[in-house]
Amino acid sequence: MSEHEHGGVPTLPCAPLxxxxxxxxxxxxxxxxxxxxxxxxDWSPPAGGDTELMELLDRLSAPPDGAAWIxxxxxxxxxxxxxxxxxxxxxxxxxAARDVxxxxxxxxxxxxxxxxxxxxxxxxxxxxxxxxxxxxxLAPSAEEAQRLIAAGSxxxxxxxxxxxxxxxxxVVTASMPVxxxxxxxxxxxxxxxxxxxxxxxxxxxxxxxxVIRHLDWLRDGLAPLLAAALARHGxxxxxxxxxxxxxxxxxxxxxNRAGTALFLRVLAPSLVRLDADRxxxxxxxxxxxxxxxxxxxxxxxxxxxxxxxxxxxxxxSLVTAMARNGTEFGIRVAGTGARWFTAxxxxxxxxxxxxxxxxxxxxxxxxxxxTETAGYGGFAMAAAPAIVQFVGGSPEAALETTRRMRRxxxxxxxxxxxxxxxxxxxxxxxxxxRVVQTGIMPAINTGIAHKxxxxxxxxxxxxxxxxxxxxxxxxxxxxxxxxxxxGVG
Amino acid sequence: MSEHEHGGVPTLPCAPLxxxxxxxxxxxxxxxxxxxxxxxxDWSPPAGGDTELMELLDRLSAPPDGAAWIxxxxxxxxxxxxxxxxxxxxxxxxxAARDVxxxxxxxxxxxxxxxxxxxxxxxxxxxxxxxxxxxxxLAPSAEEAQRLIAAGSxxxxxxxxxxxxxxxxxVVTASMPVxxxxxxxxxxxxxxxxxxxxxxxxxxxxxxxxVIRHLDWLRDGLAPLLAAALARHGxxxxxxxxxxxxxxxxxxxxxNRAGTALFLRVLAPSLVRLDADRxxxxxxxxxxxxxxxxxxxxxxxxxxxxxxxxxxxxxxSLVTAMARNGTEFGIRVAGTGARWFTAxxxxxxxxxxxxxxxxxxxxxxxxxxxTETAGYGGFAMAAAPAIVQFVGGSPEAALETTRRMRRxxxxxxxxxxxxxxxxxxxxxxxxxxRVVQTGIMPAINTGIAHKxxxxxxxxxxxxxxxxxxxxxxxxxxxxxxxxxxxGVG
Numbered sequence: 001m002s003e004h005e006h007g008g009v010p011t012l013p014c015a016p017l018x019x020x021x022x023x024x025x026x027x028x029x030x031x032x033x034x035x036x037x038x039x040x041x042d043w044s045p046p047a048g049g050d051t052e053l054m055e056l057l058d059r060l061s062a063p064p065d066g067a068a069w070i071x072x073x074x075x076x077x078x079x080x081x082x083x084x085x086x087x088x089x090x091x092x093x094x095x096a097a098r099d100v101x102x103x104x105x106x107x108x109x110x111x112x113x114x115x116x117x118x119x120x121x122x123x124x125x126x127x128x129x130x131x132x133x134x135x136x137x138l139a140p141s142a143e144e145a146q147r148l149i150a151a152g153s154x155x156x157x158x159x160x161x162x163x164x165x166x167x168x169x170x171v172v173t174a175s176m177p178v179x180x181x182x183x184x185x186x187x188x189x190x191x192x193x194x195x196x197x198x199x200x201x202x203x204x205x206x207x208x209x210x211v212i213r214h215l216d217w218l219r220d221g222l223a224p225l226l227a228a229a230l231a232r233h234g235x236x237x238x239x240x241x242x243x244x245x246x247x248x249x250x251x252x253x254x255x256n257r258a259g260t261a262l263f264l265r266v267l268a269p270s271l272v273r274l275d276a277d278r279x280x281x282x283x284x285x286x287x288x289x290x291x292x293x294x295x296x297x298x299x300x301x302x303x304x305x306x307x308x309x310x311x312x313x314x315x316x317s318l319v320t321a322m323a324r325n326g327t328e329f330g331i332r333v334a335g336t337g338a339r340w341f342t343a344x345x346x347x348x349x350x351x352x353x354x355x356x357x358x359x360x361x362x363x364x365x366x367x368x369x370x371t372e373t374a375g376y377g378g379f380a381m382a383a384a385p386a387i388v389q390f391v392g393g394s395p396e397a398a399l400e401t402t403r404r405m406r407r408x409x410x411x412x413x414x415x416x417x418x419x420x421x422x423x424x425x426x427x428x429x430x431x432x433x434r435v436v437q438t439g440i441m442p443a444i445n446t447g448i449a450h451k452x453x454x455x456x457x458x459x460x461x462x463x464x465x466x467x468x469x470x471x472x473x474x475x476x477x478x479x480x481x482x483x484x485x486x487g488v489g
Numbered sequence: 490m491s492e493h494e495h496g497g498v499p500t501l502p503c504a505p506l507x508x509x510x511x512x513x514x515x516x517x518x519x520x521x522x523x524x525x526x527x528x529x530x531d532w533s534p535p536a537g538g539d540t541e542l543m544e545l546l547d548r549l550s551a552p553p554d555g556a557a558w559i560x561x562x563x564x565x566x567x568x569x570x571x572x573x574x575x576x577x578x579x580x581x582x583x584x585a586a587r588d589v590x591x592x593x594x595x596x597x598x599x600x601x602x603x604x605x606x607x608x609x610x611x612x613x614x615x616x617x618x619x620x621x622x623x624x625x626x627l628a629p630s631a632e633e634a635q636r637l638i639a640a641g642s643x644x645x646x647x648x649x650x651x652x653x654x655x656x657x658x659x660v661v662t663a664s665m666p667v668x669x670x671x672x673x674x675x676x677x678x679x680x681x682x683x684x685x686x687x688x689x690x691x692x693x694x695x696x697x698x699x700v701i702r703h704l705d706w707l708r709d710g711l712a713p714l715l716a717a718a719l720a721r722h723g724x725x726x727x728x729x730x731x732x733x734x735x736x737x738x739x740x741x742x743x744x745n746r747a748g749t750a751l752f753l754r755v756l757a758p759s760l761v762r763l764d765a766d767r768x769x770x771x772x773x774x775x776x777x778x779x780x781x782x783x784x785x786x787x788x789x790x791x792x793x794x795x796x797x798x799x800x801x802x803x804x805x806s807l808v809t810a811m812a813r814n815g816t817e818f819g820i821r822v823a824g825t826g827a828r829w830f831t832a833x834x835x836x837x838x839x840x841x842x843x844x845x846x847x848x849x850x851x852x853x854x855x856x857x858x859x860t861e862t863a864g865y866g867g868f869a870m871a872a873a874p875a876i877v878q879f880v881g882g883s884p885e886a887a888l889e890t891t892r893r894m895r896r897x898x899x900x901x902x903x904x905x906x907x908x909x910x911x912x913x914x915x916x917x918x919x920x921x922x923r924v925v926q927t928g929i930m931p932a933i934n935t936g937i938a939h940k941x942x943x944x945x946x947x948x949x950x951x952x953x954x955x956x957x958x959x960x961x962x963x964x965x966x967x968x969x970x971x972x973x974x975x976g977v978g
């Protein structure tokens with residue numbers, strides 16, 4: 001024992017105070033603002049400090065009575081992971097949503113995240129819905145569109161309930177062209193609209209005439225040429241494309257520059273061979289040249305396809321969806337199937353475009369967290385150190401994020417690798433129980449929408465899902481296995 | 490002091506022997522083969538252990554008599570570095586070599602590296618020369634070509650003497666199309682042929698009918714379309730393109746996948762707008778899709794352009810060229826202008842294509858080390874961890890290489906940055922004196938040619954320049970400053 005540890009009043013060292021802060025980040029922020037050097041260590045008590053949940057976790061992971069559920073969970077997770085890792089998403093075509101997306105009608109509007117009513121929708125989602133109705137020529141103006149909605153003649157449904165995913169507001173309407181992505185291993189399909197580019201776009205809640213004109217061009221100009229080129233090219237292996245992009249500084253969610261460039265170069269010869277108007281074709285090449293995010297709308301359905309291949313696996317603690325509607329954050333788990341576990345959507349920590357700040361931001365929104373759920377996006381940040389210019393943070397933190405995510409995943413990808421970490425596979429397969437036990441929350445890269453409808457993108461950053469979703473899901477999984485905390489059952 | 494440090498006979502620890510080896514790598518290799526765990530630390534005695542050179546270095550860097558040459562060297566290096574860092578290489582066009590490359594004649598053949606006669610040329614360079622004469626229709630066969638050479642009717646000259654650089658054998662003949670790269674800061678120009686792709690190609694010494702047909706297509710099919718597209722597009726900023734590629738896992742020498750994809754996407758709209766045959770155009774897009782090395786022939790003249798902007802700066806110890814002809818390795822230094830300092834070309838350490846081994850390899854060859862001389866290639870390996878799949882080594886070693894190179898450079902690039910190292914600029918401006926003092930040799934990534942003419946590429950790897958080039962150059966620089974080792978003068 002040193003002198004300081006017993007007796008006497010320990011004196012503070014002469015050197016400037018340096019603090020290691022454990023747990024609540026806000027303590028560190030306060031000290032840092034006061035000029036103190038602080039190292040912050042993320043730490044949360046197991047089960048978020050919820051003693052009943054803690055006991056439930058104890059029973060799930062180390063039952064005193066030799067219960068069979070541990071084996072059941074492990075077997076179920078092995079089965080679920082094998083399905084996830086075996087998926088081979090391929091791009092096979094483009095079609096109008098009404099022709100391929102299950103359950104679409106001319107008056108159906110799909111949206112991001114778990115179910116939400118018009119009344120509870122956030123600003124950007126409302127903006128995108130109004131824009132969707134104008135785009136479909138169901139209403140000539142936002143006012144008319146609102147009347148239609150008030151009259152109950154529009155039905156809303158989550159993309160996720162229709163084998164689909166949508167970035168940000170995630171609005172899909174009947175005549176929008178969608179990518180058709182197919183899992184070669186199972187034949188399962190997933191759908192996603194074509195990426196609009198950045199700025200004032202529908203998915204961020206903008207819906208003026210320019211936004212609608214651009215959507216018209218996506219449908220009438222871009223989609224037919226891409227569809228024809230794709231038909232000429234044949235199925236395009238997205239798993240291989242994403243794997244290459246991760247070796248080139250993408251993480252497949254907020255950085256898709258390499259993937260977009262690779263996609264262009266793969267499809268270019270087939271595009272050029274089309275009997276198409278040169279100027280129309282040149283516009284397609286220009287749009288892809290200028291839109292570094294184009295591939296996002298393919299990395300998302302590739303992820304959805306792989307996670308839908310998992311489906312309902314009783315007993316499995318694998319997270320199969322994380323999605324946000326701007327009002328609530330929701331997750332789904334293999335062991336509990338289609339059920340959503342939701343909590344209020346958090347704010348995003350990030351970098352803002354000039355002229356905007358935190359006050360302008362809508363809460364976290366979009367289905368794009370499906371990329372993290374499948375093992376890339378925020379989970380592959382170590383592959384994309386340059387992304388910190390877009391979402392904030394440091395290259396070191398990007399490395400550390402991927403390492404940290406490995407603590408809450410069941411395995412590593414066999415296809416997606418991080419050269420900078422010795423080509424290790426990206427952390428894949430979020431284990432609900434590890435999240436709850438460690439308090440380490442999935443790291444999600446995302447865009448930030450303006451909170452008001454009609455404006456658009458204001459920034460990009462990182463978001464931490466609410467712990468409550470995972471706590472609920474853990475309880476439901478335990479219940480599905482007939483496990484109760486002793487204090488309760 | 491511990492017991493082991495005084496008195497008694499220290500016993501060897503029970504744990505397995507672990508060795509730290511300093512200096513000669515072969516000692517470590519022997520121990521490793523014997524099953525001992527060895528950490529090898531590269532270390533060389535200052536001035537390669539040459540005591541006279543050591544004294545010369547001492548006088549250059551810390552003269553006892555307060556001589557003026559230290560200031561002179563520092564001023565000269567500051568001037569030289571400013572010129573190097575200020576260069577803005579832009580791609581401005583394509584033309585036949587005879588029309589733009591200074592000093593070209595129909596019977597001139599340019600080659601890589603320092604000057605070399607036909608008699609002393611290595612196998613792959615001979616193969617490329619024979620192929621060049623067949624390509625120019627100066628000879629119908631290799632035998633006829635050899636007769637022409639023996640008759641003295643062909644003149645050989647290094648690319649570097651003609652504002653040009655060439656990868657591997659580096660053969661440039663009169664009718665070959667060359668990129669025209671211009672430094673926006675000085676108006677200086679550099680030239681380089683168009684990259685042929687991998688495999689059986691002229692630059693690796695292959696010259697059969699297929700190789701010649703492909704070169705014909707580069708001239709008649711590819712070059713006219715690229716030239717027309719470029720004319721429509723306008724000058725293309727190579728500095729910005731290379732900077733982006735380094736953020737996407739390229740290092741600009743042996744890994745150019747991202748740069749090539751970015752080049753394609755930048756030029757694609759202009760290509761598509763040409764009034765060209767669809768099939769011809771599609772073949773251009775396919776060639777660029779399938780050739781990840783295409784951009785190398787632009788990163789090289791971009792580097793040459795920047796280093797030629799430095800030119801002759803009396804007193805400067807900045808290395809302005811490293812180039813190899815397969816027989817000798819040569820360097821040039823700003824302080825001694827156009828003079829070459831040469832030594833026998835070393836072997837490359839690397840990975841071989843299936844069916845080939847070290848026994849098949851020609852010595853190090855090509856002007857491509859101009860990329861390292863300008864601060865990328867091997868110097869930027871930390872930006873390109875995936876390159877180790879091509880050249881061997883580990884991602885950790887790639888990071889370490891960039892860090893080590895910073896010890897022998899005068900500065901860092903302002904344009905080229907490494908995200909994984911906190912966006913630091915790439916180590917730029919090799920200081921001859923630091924190389925000689927530390928014994929740290931420039932790290933060069935390179936391809937490996939078969940030693941016989943007519944075969945082609947057999948692998949890729951890393952090469953260490955001969956110390957003797959730098960030792961000679963240091964002596965010559967000292968001499969140019971009137972400095973002599975006291976033992977001598």
